[in-house]
Amino acid sequence: MLDALSYPFFQKALAAGVMVGALCGYYGVFVVQRGLSFLGDGLAHAAFGGVALALLLGVTPLWVALPFAVVVALGITYLRQRTDLGADTSIGIFFAVSAALGVLFLGLRNTYTVDPFAYLFGSILGVSTADLWTVAALVLFAALLVPGTWRLLAYATFDSELARSDRVGVRALDYLLAVMVAVTVVVSVKVVGVVLVASYLIIPAATARLLSPTLFRMTVTSVVLGLLGSVAGLWISYAAEVPSGATVVLTQAAVFAVTAVLTRRRHGA
């Protein structure tokens, strides 16, 4: 089975899986603790809209999907902060608009190819060297943000009003988190696809939540689970010759299910 490592496409897929898995594990923690799981879905559809636009224009999908999803993330956050609408409503509006634009762009393109399908369900064959460098740069940027922002994000997630009373820039952090989740979702779409990326974002964090008494432990656990789940899933998908995105998500879901069963008594259910 180790012969898989000799294939450049698998090396690239694995490298992407490790980086993207860790990134999802990290931001998934804040998404889960803030009750924003739907945000992953909304931004995935924004990514879909962006990819469709890129295919229409004939340019590299990542370079359109990234700004597209970031703009949507900023729009969702703006609506949440400036109106009385709930997060689910704000996300739901952008969700539908992005998906509609995606379908429209694909329709205008007139020639259906396999490309959109690869983005809907992910494709390990589709990770190019250029993609890998882009993902590496974004993960490095995210990693550099961690020391300065983790504590403050944690505080604002625990109680935003309390954090504001202590002069924590809660609004700026909300925008930062939304933008970074958008970036995370877009780069993850390569590996697991638009349809599955929301689960990919939240399952490691949800599993970590069951195992962790503090947010710090939850974060470390979630990053490790996101990373390992991606590696294990990719390997299984290679060995069993089944689609990679689905296998990764199902592998993580299996770990979650086992954890949920094993920890159920501790929480007095």
Next chain:
Amino acid sequence: MTTHPTTSAAPLSVRDLTVAYRDTPVLRGVTLDVPAGRLCAIVGPNGAGKSTLLKAVLGLVPRAAGTVRFFGGDLARARRRLGYVPQRGSVDWDFPTSALDVVTMGLYGRLGWIRRPGRREREDALACLDRVGLADLAHRQISQLSGGQQQRVFLARALAQDAELYFMDEPFAGVDVPTERAILDVLRDLRGRGRTVVVVHHDLDTVREYFDRVTLLNVEVIATGDVDTTFTPANLRRAYGDRMAFLDAPAPGSALRAAPLPGAADD
């Protein structure tokens, strides 16, 4: 713990503060002065705007009109000298965090984006937990603490912030007797060190015993001043309206209690 130099300006001076949700005023023309080194209660019926007053003063809800001065300056300059203890029920106690973390988080605003809490901050936080009798529970997840213990975690947090002017929202609500004593000890200790504490309070029975000053609030300020001269049956009747009707002729110094007991969360 460092001591701050006291300035001559009043710790808190509120002028004509009005807060509205949509078009309905929640607070109207509130004018209030809080002198240094006093324990000040804010009492009033449910929906009187007591919690909103604290939040508006601290800039947590928008003000429609009015000015708020701290130590003669504005909020931005005074923030470091202020401490806030929210209602216990406003926080998600199932959040995965320890008692020590909650206390340490109170220091994040001071540390900013770059500095991280080090050994000194942790030792300070532990000492403050010790002062409220929770040293043994420092690493316990907050969901596993009793209501009284949770309130004392908040108190330790406030102590760690080492502020000059504290705002506490219903710290005595729903706590056990040891916690009530612990809170009172801390309040008196703070006063002894020249600190000022503004407390939203619901138990009219204990106002005279616990506080030096009182503000009776019901959307507007009904009366404000020293407890002896302000906490009178006539003022209480004006603040609580019909709910105080049965108190028409209380004997001086007798227990005053509003019915129904306004112990539930404000606003």
